[in-house]
Amino acid sequence: MNRTMTEKRSKRFKVLEERPVNKDGFVKEWPDQGFVAMSSPHDPEPSIIIENGMITEMDGKERKDFDMLDQFIADYTIDVSAAGEVMKMESVEIARKLVDIHVSRSEMISVVKGMTPAKVVEVLNQLNVVEMMMALQKMRARKTPANQCHVTNVRDNPILMAADAAEAGILGFDEQETTVGIVRYAPFNALALLVGSQTARGGILTQDALEEATELRLAMLGLTTYAETISIYGTESVFMDGDDTPWSKSFLASAYASRGAKMRFTSGTGSEVQMAGAEGKSMLYLEVRCVMMAKGAGVQGLQNGSISCIGIPAAVPSGLRAVLAENLATTMFDLEVASGNDQTFSHSEIRRSAKMLCQMLPGTDFIFSGFSAVPNSDDMFAGSNMDSSDIDDYLVIQRDMMVDGGLKPVEETEVINVRYQAAKSMQAIFEELGFPRISDEEVEAATYANSSADMPKRNVVEDLKAAERILTEEITGFQVALILAKKGYQQTAERIFDMLKHKVAGDYLHTSAIINAQNVVMSAVNDENDYKGPGTGYRLGGERWEEIKNIRQAISPNDY
Amino acid sequence: MIGTFEILMNLEDGETAQKGINANEVVIAISPAFGKELNKTIVKVDHGKVLREIVSGIEEQGALPRIIRSYHTADLAFMGHQAAKLSGSGIGIGLQSRGTTVIHQKDLDPLSNLELFPQSPSITLETYRAIGKNGALYALGESVDPVPSVNDQMARPRYQAIAALLHLREAEQVIKNKKPVEVQWNFTIKEEEN
Numbered sequence: 001m002n003r004t005m006t007e008k009r010s011k012r013f014k015v016l017e018e019r020p021v022n023k024d025g026f027v028k029e030w031p032d033q034g035f036v037a038m039s040s041p042h043d044p045e046p047s048i049i050i051e052n053g054m055i056t057e058m059d060g061k062e063r064k065d066f067d068m069l070d071q072f073i074a075d076y077t078i079d080v081s082a083a084g085e086v087m088k089m090e091s092v093e094i095a096r097k098l099v100d101i102h103v104s105r106s107e108m109i110s111v112v113k114g115m116t117p118a119k120v121v122e123v124l125n126q127l128n129v130v131e132m133m134m135a136l137q138k139m140r141a142r143k144t145p146a147n148q149c150h151v152t153n154v155r156d157n158p159i160l161m162a163a164d165a166a167e168a169g170i171l172g173f174d175e176q177e178t179t180v181g182i183v184r185y186a187p188f189n190a191l192a193l194l195v196g197s198q199t200a201r202g203g204i205l206t207q208d209a210l211e212e213a214t215e216l217r218l219a220m221l222g223l224t225t226y227a228e229t230i231s232i233y234g235t236e237s238v239f240m241d242g243d244d245t246p247w248s249k250s251f252l253a254s255a256y257a258s259r260g261a262k263m264r265f266t267s268g269t270g271s272e273v274q275m276a277g278a279e280g281k282s283m284l285y286l287e288v289r290c291v292m293m294a295k296g297a298g299v300q301g302l303q304n305g306s307i308s309c310i311g312i313p314a315a316v317p318s319g320l321r322a323v324l325a326e327n328l329a330t331t332m333f334d335l336e337v338a339s340g341n342d343q344t345f346s347h348s349e350i351r352r353s354a355k356m357l358c359q360m361l362p363g364t365d366f367i368f369s370g371f372s373a374v375p376n377s378d379d380m381f382a383g384s385n386m387d388s389s390d391i392d393d394y395l396v397i398q399r400d401m402m403v404d405g406g407l408k409p410v411e412e413t414e415v416i417n418v419r420y421q422a423a424k425s426m427q428a429i430f431e432e433l434g435f436p437r438i439s440d441e442e443v444e445a446a447t448y449a450n451s452s453a454d455m456p457k458r459n460v461v462e463d464l465k466a467a468e469r470i471l472t473e474e475i476t477g478f479q480v481a482l483i484l485a486k487k488g489y490q491q492t493a494e495r496i497f498d499m500l501k502h503k504v505a506g507d508y509l510h511t512s513a514i515i516n517a518q519n520v521v522m523s524a525v526n527d528e529n530d531y532k533g534p535g536t537g538y539r540l541g542g543e544r545w546e547e548i549k550n551i552r553q554a555i556s557p558n559d560y
Numbered sequence: 561m562i563g564t565f566e567i568l569m570n571l572e573d574g575e576t577a578q579k580g581i582n583a584n585e586v587v588i589a590i591s592p593a594f595g596k597e598l599n600k601t602i603v604k605v606d607h608g609k610v611l612r613e614i615v616s617g618i619e620e621q622g623a624l625p626r627i628i629r630s631y632h633t634a635d636l637a638f639m640g641h642q643a644a645k646l647s648g649s650g651i652g653i654g655l656q657s658r659g660t661t662v663i664h665q666k667d668l669d670p671l672s673n674l675e676l677f678p679q680s681p682s683i684t685l686e687t688y689r690a691i692g693k694n695g696a697l698y699a700l701g702e703s704v705d706p707v708p709s710v711n712d713q714m715a716r717p718r719y720q721a722i723a724a725l726l727h728l729r730e731a732e733q734v735i736k737n738k739k740p741v742e743v744q745w746n747f748t749i750k751e752e753e754n
Binding site: 023024025026027033035154181182183210211212213214241242243270273274275276277308309310311312314315343344345346347376377379380382383460461 | 633634635638669670671672673674675676678679703705706708709713714715716717718719720721722723724725727728730731732
């Protein structure tokens with residue numbers, strides 16, 4: 001031990017020690033347990049052998065040795081008609097095509113479909129983060145970027161939740177996600193999000209992240225419109241730990257889609273390490289297997305970017321680069337990407353902003369999945385990378401960089417008004433259904449609240465009984481719309497009814513779909529990303545730029 | 561000066577765990593390494609103190625605690641559900657070495673739960689007591705106020721990588737085909753002069 005270091009300390013080092021970044025957890029690479037970001041000595045080398053139209057060897061493994069993910073990917077994801085040629089291409093050449101503005105997105109997709117997991121990893125390892133962002137800008141499926149938020153609170157207070165959903169709606173979030181503190185509150189949360197979001201504007205998609213069977217039931221009742229917490233994993237052992245297989249997840253995916261609910265899978269780097277099943281493979285290699293499994297299952301999209309395991313890649317070298325790489329990999333397979341940024345991973349404001357810019361600057365289908373529209377202390381996904389107190393910073397960054405991050409500045413009076421409308425609507429619904437009364441005092445509190453600490457307490461036991469009635473009596477979105485119409489909330493009622501019609505029409509099941517304020521579905525079908533360098537692709541301008549420019553803090557010459 | 565005390569925990573694996581017949585029992589499933597290869601939670605609280613609080617919480621409501629050790633899985637949801645299925649009341653509690661806890665009921669889906677305490681660094685000994693108490697109240701068929709969830713959104717940046725290291729250690733003790741076993745337990749209090 002160096003005595004000088006222990007006894008007499010550098011004053012500068014003491015200052016550094018107090019910095020927020022030094023509260024973060026960092027670990028050294030441990031490749032044998034898969035504690036390594038983008039490349040492990042145990043990752044396979046790319047290879048393919050095709051005989052009679054069937055892949056008989058992939059990434060150094062013979063078919064008889066395939067695990068269930070290998071088999072699924074070999075049989076359902078890889079296009080054997082393309083693979084022979086593509087696998088002969090140098091990885092650095094494919095990486096250059098990804099960055100090359102003269103190679104179109106569709107041309108790139110036809111190359112990628114012939115690649116094995118190890119080949120994808122080798123290609124991604126050729127790219128630095130700026131090149132990955134250039135590739136992501138080209139490869140994301142929908143031309144117009146968008147954003148998703150979390151709306152939750154620690155007490156599962158339904159009035160506050162509806163008000164928060166309404167505020168998030170006028171801020172511009174196209175998708176809203178909630179979950180529960182207590183599972184049995186789930187039907188209330190779905191209801192609050194539906195009512196709150198549609199009070200703000202029609203077309204906002206909502207979900208209630210729960211155990212999968214309950215989530216599906218709520219979607220079938222018309223109380224939610226999408227789902228994304230259908231988790232998949234990169235090794236067989238971790239998959240089996242969740243009592244699942246790629247086939248069972250595919251079945252579940254079709255259960256959602258066949259009932260008119262948009263759905264995407266969720267995966268992310270670090271989950272296999274966290275569950276002690278990484279088999280010595282790098283986090284990125286395992287995540288690429290997830291991306292390719294999702295593609296083979298036929299789902300339209302994937303939420304990734306480490307998600308709830310972000311503390312793991314963030315703790316190792318090149319970890320946040322791996323997280324960007326997995327987002328990019330998702331778009332390369334022509335899947336919608338909801339690109340994370342949805343969990344706390346750092347105490348450092350510098351570090352969390354730097355990470356977020358990797359997705360915000362190139363733009364993704366959902367830059368956050370999601371941004372906490374409530375204070376992080378109320379975020380029941382254990383906190384997001386940014387929360388409601390960061391909204392102004394985010395709006396200013398959009399304006400500084402002339403980048404569309406999916407949000408827009410709002411006036412305080414507008415917020416107060418829409419929160420009040422949402423809370424009043426919940427009061428009317430509860431009254432009509434005979435649920436525990438919502439008092440005027442609660443409506444008032446929700447209208448002006450910042451967090452659940454500002455809300456009067458409710459009788460949890462009585463609320464839970466009422467919440468369970470939604471499932472046992474099968475109270476539907478249609479009934480909610482009827483009640484709102486009867487009670488004088490015609491506009492919200494019609495918007496909820498429109499969401500039910502979307503479920504029947506199914507257009508929003510296409511890749512990367514959102515529904516805009518005019519009730520028009522925008523997806524990779526009618527809003528396909530056509531980026532081919534300067535002057536092409538999504539260009540911020542016109543009304544949307546005016547919206548972003550006009551932050552309330554900006555002083556006008558006429559103010560004096 | 562006030563003396564401090566230490567809880568000495570003795571856990572002995574017994575026979576394969578059977579389905580209980582006492583309608584007042586709450587089964588606690590501990591993970592493969594709990595109190596053995598690992599003996600502290602992620603915030604370095606002794607396993608003895610944690611388990612004793614849960615057991616005491618169950619006992620003081622007049623329910624009967626029974627402890628089993630899971631070997632085939634260290635997954636919290638499945639441990640908790642297994643405990644519930646073997647419990648005479650249908651109520652079980654799952655407890656991992658790092659401190660993560662769940663209250664489960666036999667008729668729920670494995671990945672559902674009655675109450676989940678996912679953030680091990682923020683669970684205090686008082687919370688473990690309350691978890692035991694609520695487990696007992698569910699078993700006795702009473703109306704239960706869920707234990708307030710503590711939400712420390714900065715636990716992940718600080719602890720997630722360490723939690724993964726702990727889980728890797730725990731997973732080394734998983735024995736795939738071994739059924740859960742009954743655990744004989746006792747706690748002794750050793751006072752120490754300070």
